[in-house]
Amino acid sequence: MKLGSLELASPFILSPMESVSDAAHRRLCWSLGAGFTWTEMIRARGLVRNNKSTIDLIDSFDGDVPTGVQLMVVNEVELEEALTNLDTLAASTHPHFKNLRAVDLNFGCPSPEVIKIGAGPALLKRKNKLRAIFEVLRAWKGRTSLPIGAVTAKIRLGLNRPEMDQKVYLPIVELANELLDGLTVHARHAREESSTPAHWEAIAEVKARATIPIIGNGDVMSLDSAQRLLQHCDGVMIARGAIRSPWIFRELTGRGSGQPTLAELDAAESEWRRRATELNSKPKFFEWHAEGFNRMRARLSGKPMTGADLPATEHMR
Ligand SMILES: Cc1cc2nc3c(=O)[nH]c(=O)nc-3n(C[C@H](O)[C@H](O)[C@H](O)COP(=O)(O)O)c2cc1C
Numbered sequence: 249m250k251l252g253s254l255e256l257a258s259p260f261i262l263s264p265m266e267s268v269s270d271a272a273h274r275r276l277c278w279s280l281g282a283g284f285t286w287t288e289m290i291r292a293r294g295l296v297r298n299n300k301s302t303i304d305l306i307d308s309f310d311g312d313v314p315t316g317v318q319l320m321v322v323n324e325v326e327l328e329e330a331l332t333n334l335d336t337l338a339a340s341t342h343p344h345f346k347n348l349r350a351v352d353l354n355f356g357c358p359s360p361e362v363i364k365i366g367a368g369p370a371l372l373k374r375k376n377k378l379r380a381i382f383e384v385l386r387a388w389k390g391r392t393s394l395p396i397g398a399v400t401a402k403i404r405l406g407l408n409r410p411e412m413d414q415k416v417y418l419p420i421v422e423l424a425n426e427l428l429d430g431l432t433v434h435a436r437h438a439r440e441e442s443s444t445p446a447h448w449e450a451i452a453e454v455k456a457r458a459t460i461p462i463i464g465n466g467d468v469m470s471l472d473s474a475q476r477l478l479q480h481c482d483g484v485m486i487a488r489g490a491i492r493s494p495w496i497f498r499e500l501t502g503r504g505s506g507q508p509t510l511a512e513l514d515a516a517e518s519e520w521r522r523r524a525t526e527l528n529s530k531p532k533f534f535e536w537h538a539e540g541f542n543r544m545r546a547r548l549s550g551k552p553m554t555g556a557d558l559p560a561t562e563h564m565r
Contacts, residue, residue: 249461252429254284256284259482261483262486262497264289265288268491268533269285269286272520272524277490280503287318292322295330304528307344307527308346314349316352316398320368331384338394345394348395349398350396350398351399355371356438357369372403375423408439417433417454421458425460446467452481463481493506524537
């Protein structure tokens with residue numbers, strides 16, 4: 249699959265995931281077949297203010313693993329400042345930023361904090377504002393010294409049911425055709441929980457109007473669901489399926505089982521821990537993945553599990 253000037257080794261993309269997508273986890277998913285990976289959502293305001301804990305999340309040290317940064321912005325001015333600062337940081341004290349290959353904008357985070365400030369899905373129906381934001385991103389792509397191959401956006405179908413019914417997502421496709429290199433569609437509105445089945449028919453509707461690659465997202469948990477969704481779009485983004493088992497990428501790329509053996513799991517965990525320690529991953533990533541590896545181990549060894557088959561802190565953007 250091609251995204252802008254990036255040639256992806258597979259059309260299966262690891263989602264941006266808060267508290268999950270550190271550099272060590274991205275490498276694990278990439279080594280198993282993910283064609284592209286994203287950092288978790290980064291607040292553009294934190295980047296503008298040189299907030300250290302925000303900047304630490306842009307951890308693209310690893311030149312082998314194709315990685316993009318996902319930003320959450322309130323408006324085009326903030327985006328311009330954030331991108332300018334990214335260039336400055338990449339040129340000076342933070343050489344690890346040099347590996348960023350793409351920038352994505354988040355228009356899907358359902359957090360009330362984000363919606364209250366008019367960001368994320370609150371922007372979906374504001375076509376003029378979106379145009380201004382996309383134009384800033386496009387212009388920056390043309391001048392940055394970073395090796396950016398693609399600029400994209402990840403949208404939901406609307407802030408709520410009425411917006412989804414009005415199909416506010418369709419005019420965004422026209423804008424994206426003109427100004428972006430790809431569009432990811434998380435096929436739910438922002439008030440819907442992960443238990444509501446994703447509306448894949450909307451992905452097909454978007455694809456029918458698109459001249460750029462469309463990445464479908466929502467409910468891909470297996471080879472069968474990935475193949476069915478791929479009939480409607482160019483690539484597939486996977487979040488919970490990769491939490492459940494990063495080996496899903498091995499299954500999707502036809503290289504083996506979607507579940508590791510216990511020996512593979514042990515090796516992957518110690519390699520993950522070694523890298524996360526070396527790269528100074530934040531404690532939240534250690535907490536998440538310790539729980540995640542334990543759940544996988546319990547599942548593989550047939551031990552009874554309590555609660556859902558996903559970490560308890562699961563939330564959706
Ligand atoms: C733990 C977790 C963290 C997430 N963080 C983000 C994020 O930072 N940015 C984003 O765009 N989506 C985020 N999402 C949403 C996913 O990217 C994806 O859109 C959603 O989970 C639907 O895909 P799935 O059915 O494959 O899980 C997150 C999801 C989960 C489960």
